[in-house]
Amino acid sequence: MAQTSGFELGTEGLRLTRRALLVRTGAAAGAAALGGVFAEGRRAFAQEQGFPGVASGMRVISRSPINLETPIPQLRTWITPDDWFFVRLHLPGYAQLNRDTWQMTVDGEVGQPLRLGWAEVQRFQRVELTAWLQCAGNRRGHFEPKAAGGQWDRGAVGNARWAGIRLRDVILSTAPTLKAHHVAFEGNDPHGDAPPYVRSVPIEKALDPNTLLVFEMNGQPLPVLHGFPVRALVPGWVGSANVKWIRSIHVLDQEWTGPYMKDLYRINLVPMNPANKTFNFAQDFVATTVFPVNSFFTSPTTGATLPAGPTVLSGVAYAGETTIAAVEVSVDGGAWQPARITTPGTAYAWYQWAFSATLARGSHTLAVRATDSRGRTQPREALWNPQGYFYNAWDVVTVQVS
């Protein structure tokens, strides 16, 4: 990989505002919190939280709905353990279903509507896929100006081994009509007076052989907070499309028109002025779909203190529906230098990378960027959008070497 010009300290791209520092330092402190005290006095990591199937030590974004972020140290393995896998719920409750009585319907623009129980699902061909899953708001806390919503750091992403059946096989068994242009997943989340959780994807993605209805995560039945017994897996796409606790699949002639399509998870395609105060999400924004290329450090974390001399920087890289072509690191604004891939990924599974550096005593600023196989490189600044989706700017951490 050819070296490219580096960046200058103090430029816009490396500007670390107080808020960004707080967020990033918070991430670093998360590691410390596992051992005890959380720095800065921010209550962010719960030691005793009582969420089913969740490791103690997850960062609590909110308790109702349950939104839990994976601490950075738990992202250092290629496979993220399911009890350390981030949890993103939209509604205050979650479904607790009995696999033996659970049923799923398939209706809409189909010739033969279906009702499937657990036994019927098992009759379809079993497939396995390793894939990362990411919340659209991962790294939202890095946006400046601030974007609305949960201020996630880097840990609303994880990489897991999934097993299930192809959505394609299910859809095609219903004899879809020529009007079958979109497929909506409806979750079983208790929703009270609120609309049910529904998100749709275009028929092309629904029929992709890698779009699955999964029932296993890392070799075990799906944990309850990850959608037991069956959830959608739409690899490479916005996390909100990966609907949990599937209740119904609606084959549609148009995109679903509910609030989780028309009000939320929508993004502007061109830069906009953050000074705008109100937005027409239904009219001026489009539904989020495929994630852009991204990478970040898993070691060290911002604020870490390292010994002087040789050290290994490491992290992950991933891109929606494509592979990673290169990962590059820059130290203190120097030239971009190639990192080595330590665990290759796929178009759906993330890559692990490492970079050997020798750091002298003092403060250092480290940056990483990835390029996907279609030649798209992480930008210096992410496209600001009011709901804070798809943050994928270079990841920058500061460390002290003593």
Next chain:
Amino acid sequence: MNVCGLPPVALGARLERGLGWLRQRAFLAATTLAVIAMIPAATSAAGAPPGIRYDGPTRTAALDLTAGQGDGYNFNGYAGGALVVRVPTGTTMQVTMHNAASDVSHSVLVAPWSERTKGSGFAAAFPGAAPPDFEMGITSHDPPLRFSFTARAAGQYALVCGVPGHALIGMWDELDVVDGLSAPSATAK
């Protein structure tokens, strides 16, 4: 000064906080408060509803809300209409909202009752009944949101979080503007 309805200790503490609040704020500094009614409310599992300070002669009410109690999507622990605020028609309301949550932004505005569960795109029910950046919201790290408006028309309205998706899942409570009401109140439904 007529204050009623609170136990002495809580009364003293809350009154002191209320007076301190008043002393600190320029927009009330010029107001002579002839009457401050600390409106108590029934306790509930969600905690006490917010107090309302009310100046009778100027028909000005100050409502302090705390969003994100217990890391939930609520105002003072109340959601889905569980909190009912009632004010006399014509009251000038001075709303202040802090966010207890450090990692989720919230806001508040007064919306038409029929829009209380919208996903996004709220409009204020009265001129000025929303902070300018209600779709962005604030976290606990930010200064509180403040806005002031006159509840000029009787009716049923909603206090909603304007951050997209939050009211949708229940982050709204009730504001009733009532003709002939002698003083405001905030109660748990």
